[in-house]
Amino acid sequence: YFLLNNFSFLEICYVTVTVPRMLMDLLTQKGNISLVACAAQMCFVLTFGGSESLLLTTMAYDRYVAICNPLHYPLVMNHKVCVQLAIASWVGVVPGGIGKTCQIFSLPFCGSNKINHFFYDIPPILKLVCGDTFLNEMTVYVVTVVYIIAPFLLIIISYGKIITNIIKISSARGRVKAFSTCSSHLIVVVLFYGTATITYLKPKTNQSEGTGKVISLFYTVLIPTLNP
Secondary structure, X not given: OHHHHHHHHHHHHHHHHHHHHHHHHHHHOOOOOOHHHHHHHHHHHHHHHHHHHHHHHXXXXXXXXXXXXXXXXXXXXXXXXXXXXXXXXXXXXXXXXXXXXXXXXOOOEOOOOOOOOOOOOHHHHHOOEOOOOHHHHHHXXXXXXXHHHHHHHHHHXXXXXXXXXXXXXXXXXXXXXXXXXXXXXXXXXXXHHHXXXXXXXXXXXXXXXXXXXXXXXXXXXXXXXXXO
């Protein structure tokens, strides 16, 4: 339960960054925020979102070892290894989150300062930037590949091996037990990586604001709700 506890605490932090502010804006119908608070929320959203991506990958590896190498599990996934993987998931994305936030808020903003969104994310902020944002969009793509696409591919490989081993289990009860162990994690993985990929790989000029808000609700509100 060590990794699951970390994941639960991470989701609490992630929700705390977005949902209370969203509820306050809905109740007051004001939605005013300072530039510093806007930057801080974006930084925390990117950092916690990246940490969730790495932690989901770690959990997939944990399931792989448990199902495919059960006799080696206590040795491979001992407490020290779990702590090291958890720390890497929490800390590994901090430079990227801070760096991307600083890059976005160093751009020139002019004209409207109204954001049609319920929290401060990269796509809606980029729409307020004056001038060419091509370089910034390219860095968003690179960060997306590193923190979303690559971990997702590792999870797919892990589950490919898991499913192959589950199919080899002779008893139907054993197969059901193995699948039930992974099903909740797999649902979260598909929803999180699917919606996050659509959000950050879609150019700002082509992204509908209404669609963007609905997609964002999945990885900021719905997935934490599914968290046990």
